[in-house]
Each structure stands twice: as C-alpha cells, then as structure tokens.
Amino acid sequence: MTDSTTPIRFVTGNPHKVDEVRAALDRPIEQVTFDYPEIQADTIEAVAEAGAREAYNHLGGDHPLIVEDSGLRIDALGGFPGPYSSYIEGTLGIERVWHLTEREDDRTASFVSVIAYIADDDVITFTGRVTGTIVAPRGRAGFGYDPIFEVDGRTLAERTTAEKNELSHRGQAIASFATWLDDQSR
C-alpha cells in the first residue's frame, strides 16, 4: 500500500500529458521516459495493461506508476484500427480509413483513452471515450484522425485546442482515475 504523498510515476515521452495529469491529481507526479514495448492485443486496454506491467517490472516496483494509451475504434469495422491506430495512420493514412468507412451504413466511432495504474502487482484501468462519426476529411487543426472524426457537426480538426480539450477522451480517463485515487485515500 502507498500513502497519498508517494509520487506516482507517469511513463511517457509526452510532457503535455504529464501536465494534464498533474492538473487533475492531488498527488506528486514524476515523469519517467522509458520506451516500454507495446504488445499486440485486440484491445487498447490490454496493450496499456501489459505496458504498465512491463514498465513496473523494468523500473523496479517501489513506486506506483501509470501509462496511457489511446486510439480510434470504428464500430462497423470491428474496432479497427484500435490498438494499431498509429501504425494504420502511417501506412494506410486517414483518407483510406475514410474510404473504408464510407462503404458502411453505420459510421459510428469512438476515440478511446486508457490509463493503466499499477501498484503492488495489481493493474487497474480507467477508460475515457468520445463518440462521433467518421466523415470525409475536413479542417486543418489537430493531428492524427482529427480531420475525419466529427462530433456535433464539426470535425476535431475544425476546433481550437481548447474546444477539442472539452471533449477529451484522455481528460475523462484522467478524471475517473482521479476520483478513484481520491476514494482510496479516505
């Protein structure tokens, strides 16, 4: 068991994600850059869980830690591209992902973010989700799949960063982790 002053390690190369977690949590957060291998699995949850175990074993289990993994799931395509979102973006590209989805009646998709927390060998995952629709690319802001992901009539690439953050799948995952952590220390 760890008390509420023990720092939580966040294994990530991305300082913006660390800021986001720091702002939401009442606990010291220590960024650790360690490039843990991501396994092949059918779900983003499974990839994050294995990553957390890998990092925990490698770094030594004296501090609890979190990892975050995210991706796009298209319902009619069995959750594709899911855990392989970044590989698919780099090989097929988002235009082809649109053409694949264009043939389907149901174009519902979700952006999913998973935080996996490990302490004392137990892993718990927290999932955030934003639901939208796959459309032909529109807009110039953002990155990745933003131009083909529409929520309430606008793609994520047609929003400012602040507007996009209000919809954040990652923000939701962080918030549910923060609530759980807070309950633990009562």
Next chain:
Amino acid sequence: MTDSTTPIRFVTGNPHKVDEVRAALDRPIEQVTFDYPEIQADTIEAVAEAGAREAYNHLGGDHPLIVEDSGLRIDALGGFPGPYSSYIEGTLGIERVWHLTEREDDRTASFVSVIAYIADDDVITFTGRVTGTIVAPRGRAGFGYDPIFEVDGRTLAERTTAEKNELSHRGQAIASFATWLDDQSR
C-alpha cells in the same frame, strides 16, 4: 557455440510447421509451445526477432531456438497489413482489404515468412517471399488471405495444398535457414 547434434527448439503451437522444418533440417527439432507476447513493430522481421529473444529469455538460454512469423504486405499501402495481418483479417476481413487495394493502380503484394534463430544472444533472421497481386476474392481452398492473393493467374485459394506449398514463402525461409545452418557445421 552449439554442435550439430544439439536440438533446436521451435516455439510454435502449430505441429504442421514443425513437420515442415523437420523435413528440411538435418538437426533434431523439439517443439515447444510457449505463447510469447508479440510486440508492435513496423516489420514482420522485428516482431519475429523480439519474439525469439522473449522466448529465449523465458525458456532459459541453454538451447538454440527459432520462431516463425508471417504476413501479407501490400506495396501501395505501405506494407499494410504487415505484422498485423491476423488482426486485420479478423476485424476488417479480406473483402475490405480487397476494396482498399482496388482503388490503387499498383496492386502488387507479397506473402512474407520470417524465421528468427537465436543462440548465444545473437538473433539472425531468414526471410522467404512470394510475390503476387491482390484481386477480388476467388476460390474456396486455403485460409486467411489466400482468396485475394493471385500468382500466375490463380489465387492461392484456387490451388491444392500441394500446389500452394510449391510457392511457399515459409518453405523459402526454412530453406535459407537450412543452408546457413549447414554452412555453420562445416
């Protein structure tokens, strides 16, 4: 260094692959079923290499071992589905892979098989490749991507197993491994 009577472990759940290797090699082959985690990587070679190291570390490095990994690479799609061939087959399905490729001028693809051999911490990989063309599904034999992969006017699903084996990407990888192994013991 191992001599030519030391068994080589083949980490696989598939006894047919073991038979294929036994038939080609002048060395005792011992099948080991261990479900090593496959990492996410851009190439089939990298996945096989990491799998060989993982299995070697797990099983104890007293016997040399091999793993085999294979997949389909579509040239115009940046090597997609590559290391994720089986995930993509299960989520998108081969009909959608055909529709994706149908939009491209160049429909060249390869079936690739990689054998990764590890002994004394060094990994060597051997690659076999069959080049063909992606077409609309035809034929009922075989499995996986066979119905959309055409060589010399017929898809792999329009061939008998014996005819298909003559084209085998795995057979080529095994043959180049056998040649190398033979050279080592001279």
